[in-house]
Amino acid sequence: QKEVEQDPGPLSVPEGAIVSLNCTYSNSAFQYFMWYRQYSRKGPELLMYTYSSGNKEDGRFTAQVDKSSKYISLFIRDSQPSDSATYLCAMNTGGFKTIFGAGTRLFVKA
Amino acid sequence: DAGITQSPRHKVTETGTPVTLRCHQTENHRYMYWYRQDPGHGLRLIHYSYGVKDTDKGEVSDGYSVSRSKTEDFLLTLESATSSQTSVYFCAISEGRGVPETQYFGPGTRLLVL
Numbered sequence: 001q002k003e004v005e006q007d008p009g010p011l012s013v014p015e016g017a018i019v020s021l022n023c024t025y026s027n028s029a030f031q032y033f034m035w036y037r038q039y040s041r042k043g044p045e046l047l048m049y050t051y052s053s054g055n056k057e058d059g060r061f062t063a064q065v066d067k068s069s070k071y072i073s074l075f076i077r078d079s080q081p082s083d084s085a086t087y088l089c090a091m092n093t094g095g096f097k098t099i100f101g102a103g104t105r106l107f108v109k110a
Numbered sequence: 111d112a113g114i115t116q117s118p119r120h121k122v123t124e125t126g127t128p129v130t131l132r133c134h135q136t137e138n139h140r141y142m143y144w145y146r147q148d149p150g151h152g153l154r155l156i157h158y159s160y161g162v163k164d165t166d167k168g169e170v171s172d173g174y175s176v177s178r179s180k181t182e183d184f185l186l187t188l189e190s191a192t193s194s195q196t197s198v199y200f201c202a203i204s205e206g207r208g209v210p211e212t213q214y215f216g217p218g219t220r221l222l223v224l
Binding site: 004006008041042043044045046049088092095096097098100101102103 | 114141149150151152153154155158160200202204206211212213214215216217218
């Protein structure tokens with residue numbers, strides 16, 4: 001079993017929709033939860049991160065962590081075609097080693 | 111891409127040949143990493159470095175070696191390339207001070223082993 005599971009998609013939504021991206025994990029030692037966005041043929045870039053449980057909001061993006069269920073989510077409100085990318089969840093126990101999910105490909109149709 | 115360059119950006123090589131990929135940073139960050147990205151597997155850590163001449167293995171290190179003789183350069187060598195090493199390789203850097211360590215990625219190298 002992988003430490004981090006993420007549905008690869010693809011996920012296709014119309015412009016303006018609310019998008020929900022999710023990951024599950026098995027290692028209860030993870031404390032930091034990150035979302036990276038990767039455009040086609042580019043390197044991943046950090047979108048946002050959260051520590052422990054709870055929600056964090058940044059503009060149209062909300063990251064949610066439920067440590068009791070070992071489940072994290074990224075919500076995108078009012079999705080735009082420019083949000084079309086692969087979104088990777090990532091987790092860290094507090095050191096420098098980060099475990100990445102396989103990534104979910106998102107397409108937002110105009 | 112946060113002052114990180116990778117070379118070459120694309121390479122086609124034959125099975126059994128050695129290949130060296132280079133990562134160069136201008137950020138003076140302490141940590142450097144090599145990942146490979148494959149469909150269904152996401153990013154997997156090959157090797158990392160926590161200082162000049164200080165390196166360690168990641169989860170998929172077999173068939174790869176690394177060297178770091180200067181802060182700014184981290185080399186990844188495929189000792190004898192195999193078709194299973196066809197992949198996209200990303201270099202990443204992090205400061206070595208943060209919790210968590212925010213990693214910044216280079217643009218990637220696409221490697222095809224025939």
